Amino acid sequence: KQEVTQIPAALSVPEGENLVLNCSFTDSAIYNLQWFRQDPGKGLTSLLLIQSSQREQTSGRLNASLDKSSGRSTLYIAASQPGDSATYLCAVALGEYGNKLVFGAGTILRVKS
Amino acid sequence: KAGVTQTPRYLIKTRGQQVTLSCSPISGHRSVSWYQQTPGQGLQFLFEYFSETQRNKGNFPGRFSGRQFSNSRSEMNVSTLELGDSALYLCASSGAKTAYEQYFGPGTRLTVT
Numbered sequence: 001k002q003e004v005t006q007i008p009a010a011l012s013v014p015e016g017e018n019l020v021l022n023c024s025f026t027d028s029a030i031y032n033l034q035w036f037r038q039d040p041g042k043g044l045t046s047l048l049l050i051q052s053s054q055r056e057q058t059s060g061r062l063n064a065s066l067d068k069s070s071g072r073s074t075l076y077i078a079a080s081q082p083g084d085s086a087t088y089l090c091a092v093a094l095g096e097y098g099n100k101l102v103f104g105a106g107t108i109l110r111v112k113s
Numbered sequence: 114k115a116g117v118t119q120t121p122r123y124l125i126k127t128r129g130q131q132v133t134l135s136c137s138p139i140s141g142h143r144s145v146s147w148y149q150q151t152p153g154q155g156l157q158f159l160f161e162y163f164s165e166t167q168r169n170k171g172n173f174p175g176r177f178s179g180r181q182f183s184n185s186r187s188e189m190n191v192s193t194l195e196l197g198d199s200a201l202y203l204c205a206s207s208g209a210k211t212a213y214e215q216y217f218g219p220g221t222r223l224t225v226t
Contacts, residue, residue: 006132032144034214034215035205039141041201041222042219042220043117043203043217043218043219044203044205044217045217046214046215046216046217049214055143062183089156091156095168095184096168096169097144097159097161097163097168097169098159099144099146099163099168099169099207099213100158100169100171101146101148101149101156101205101215102144102157103157104153104155105155106155
C-alpha cells in the first residue's frame with residue numbers, strides 16, 4: 001500500500017528565506033507527483049506536476065524535484081513571502097489510469113513579515 | 114476558462130439522511146474524481162469517473178456512490194449519513210484519459226449533526 005509522508009509537519013520562517021519541503025513515498029510505481037497548495041477552508045491549487053520520467057519542474061519561485069528510485073520529492077520555495085503561507089500537499093498518482101491521487105498529510109507553512 | 118465548480122458549498126444534514134453533491138468539471142475535461150478531506154484522515158480518494166464509467170474506487174463503504182453524466186458533470190451521493198461523514202468533499206477534473214494534472218474545485222463542506 002502506497003504511503004506518502006511529508007516533513008516537516010509545520011514550518012515557520014521569516015520573510016525572504018529560502019525553504020525546502022520534503023515528500024517521500026513508499027512505492028516507486030507512480031505515474032506522476034503533484035504539489036498542491038491549500039488555503040484554510042479552500043480547495044487545492046495545483047503548483048507543479050512532475051511526470052515519473054522527469055527529474056524536476058520549475059514555476060516562478062517554485063522548483064520541485066523527483067527522485068523516483070529513492071521515493072523522494074522536494075519543493076523548493078525561493079525568497080518566501082507572507083502570501084506563501086498555506087498548507088502544501090504532495091500527492092502521487094496511482095491506479096490503472098494514473099488518476100488516483102494518494103496524498104501526504106501536508107506541511108503547514110507560515111511566513112512571517 | 115472557468116474552473117471546477119461544486120454545489121452546494123455548504124450543507125448541514127442530520128444523521129440518517131442522505132445527501133447529493135454536484136461537480137461541474139472544466140470544459141472539455143472528461144475525468145472527474147472525488148476526495149474526502151477530514152482533519153483525522155486527511156485527503157482520501159473516493160472514486161473516479163471517465164466518460165460516465167467508474168474506473169477506480171477507494172476504500173469507502175457502499176453508502177458512498179457517484180455517477181457521471183454525458184456532459185461530464187458528476188454527482189456524489191451519501192446515504193444514511195453518519196457523524197463521521199462530516200468533511201470537506203473535493204472534486205477534481207482532468208483533461209486526459211490517463212495520469213494528467215488534476216484541477217480541484219472549492220469543495221462542499223458537509224456537516225452532519
